[in-house]
Amino acid sequence: MKRPSIYVAAVLLTIILVLLPPDNYAWLGKFDLGSSPPTTKPAESGDSSKKNEGTSIPAVQQMKSLPSKKISGTTYYPLTNLVQSKLIQAKSREVDGIVELTVxxxxxxxxxxxxxxxxxxxxxxxxxxxxxxxxxxxxxxxxFLEGVFQPSSDSSDAKSYAQNKEKISKMSADEMANYLSFVQTPIKGSKMKKSDSSIPGAARTYRNGIHEGVDFYTPTIGVPVTKNTPVYSLAEGVIVRVDHDYKEMTTPEREKILAAATNNNGQTPQDLLDRVRGRTVWIQHSNGLLARYIHLSRTEPKLRVGDKIKAGDYIGNVGNSGTSDGAKGNNEGVHLHLDLFLFGEWFWKQYPTLEEKYKILFRMFGQYR
Incomplete structure (x- = not known):
C-alpha cells in the first residue's frame, strides 16, 4: 500500500530537477549519481583575476620607450626618468656618486x-x-638594466641578503674572527703587527677621510715588500674586476682629485676614492666576503673577469699605484692595501675599538711581535 507514495516522491523530484537552474545542482554532488563532472564556469568580463592578463607591458619594453642617449657606443637611460616611470625605486647621493636601486x-x-x-x-x-x-x-x-628587469621567480636572494646582514651585524669580535678565519695571508710569511695608522678607521687627513682597509707595509708585517713581491688570493673566489690597463695619474691630476675630496663634508666620494686606489683586483670570495687588492704594481696577465680562482693563486705584485709616490714614479711607499666587505658592509663597521679590530685581524693573518 506504500508503493504509490514512492511514485509520488519520484514525480516530485523530477519536477524539481526540471524547474531548478543548472547552477543549483551542486547539492547533488553529495550523492553518487553517475553523472559526468561539471564544466568550469567561464570567466566573466568583470573577473579581476583575468582583467589585466596579457595587457601589462614588459619592463624592458617600457624602458626602451624612455629617452636615452649613446655614450661611447653604449645606450644609457637617465635615473630620473626610470624612477618617474615607476620601473625602479632608487636612492642616489650625487656627492658620493652612489645609487641604490630596488627592482x-x-x-x-x-x-x-x-x-x-x-x-x-x-x-x-x-x-x-x-x-x-x-x-x-x-x-x-x-x-645592466635589461638584466635587472628579468622576471624573478622568487625573492630568496633578497631574503638571504637581509638575513645575512642581520646576522653579521650581531656578531661579537670573537665571532667575526671565527667567521673570517678561513682566509690566508695575501703575502707569504706576513703577519700583522699593531700599527694604528694601518688598520681600518685611522684618519686620512690628506683627503679628509678615513682609512678603510688594512695596510701591509714592510715594518708592520715582518717581511720585506717591494714591487717584486707577489700578492696571492686570500681564498677561492671569482674575479669581478682586474685593472690590466690602469694608467698612473700625474701629480697635478691626483692633487685635483684630492682637492675635490676634501670639499665633500668630511667624506671622500667613492668614485674619487676609486681613482686613488690605483691598480686593483677585486675578488668575490665565499661567505659574502669581497676583497679589494689595492695599489698593485702589476696584475697577473692571464686573469680575466669571471675567472674562478683558488686560495693562494697569484694575482699580482705589491706596488704604490694611485699614491703620491706612484704619481711621482718612484719606489717609495710600496705596500698592499686590502679592503674587506661582508655582504656590502665593511667587516669592521660595528667594532669601534682598536682591541676589537686587532682581535679579528690577528685571527685572520696571525700576529707579528
Missing amino acids: NQENYQLVRNVPVYMRNGIYHPLTGGNMRWEEKDFWLPES
Whole structure:
C-alpha cells in the first residue's frame, strides 16, 4: 500500500530537477549519481583575476620607450626618468656618486665610473658600461638594466641578503674572527703587527677621510715588500674586476682629485676614492666576503673577469699605484692595501675599538711581535 507514495516522491523530484537552474545542482554532488563532472564556469568580463592578463607591458619594453642617449657606443637611460616611470625605486647621493636601486625585490648598488655593481650583497662585473653622471643626472647602461628587469621567480636572494646582514651585524669580535678565519695571508710569511695608522678607521687627513682597509707595509708585517713581491688570493673566489690597463695619474691630476675630496663634508666620494686606489683586483670570495687588492704594481696577465680562482693563486705584485709616490714614479711607499666587505658592509663597521679590530685581524693573518 506504500508503493504509490514512492511514485509520488519520484514525480516530485523530477519536477524539481526540471524547474531548478543548472547552477543549483551542486547539492547533488553529495550523492553518487553517475553523472559526468561539471564544466568550469567561464570567466566573466568583470573577473579581476583575468582583467589585466596579457595587457601589462614588459619592463624592458617600457624602458626602451624612455629617452636615452649613446655614450661611447653604449645606450644609457637617465635615473630620473626610470624612477618617474615607476620601473625602479632608487636612492642616489650625487656627492658620493652612489645609487641604490630596488627592482623586483632585489637590491643593487652602483658607484659612478666604477665597473662593478652589488646585488644583494654580492659583487658582479659591469660589462656593458659604467654608471655615469651627466646633465645633472645619473645614467645607467642598458645592458645592466635589461638584466635587472628579468622576471624573478622568487625573492630568496633578497631574503638571504637581509638575513645575512642581520646576522653579521650581531656578531661579537670573537665571532667575526671565527667567521673570517678561513682566509690566508695575501703575502707569504706576513703577519700583522699593531700599527694604528694601518688598520681600518685611522684618519686620512690628506683627503679628509678615513682609512678603510688594512695596510701591509714592510715594518708592520715582518717581511720585506717591494714591487717584486707577489700578492696571492686570500681564498677561492671569482674575479669581478682586474685593472690590466690602469694608467698612473700625474701629480697635478691626483692633487685635483684630492682637492675635490676634501670639499665633500668630511667624506671622500667613492668614485674619487676609486681613482686613488690605483691598480686593483677585486675578488668575490665565499661567505659574502669581497676583497679589494689595492695599489698593485702589476696584475697577473692571464686573469680575466669571471675567472674562478683558488686560495693562494697569484694575482699580482705589491706596488704604490694611485699614491703620491706612484704619481711621482718612484719606489717609495710600496705596500698592499686590502679592503674587506661582508655582504656590502665593511667587516669592521660595528667594532669601534682598536682591541676589537686587532682581535679579528690577528685571527685572520696571525700576529707579528
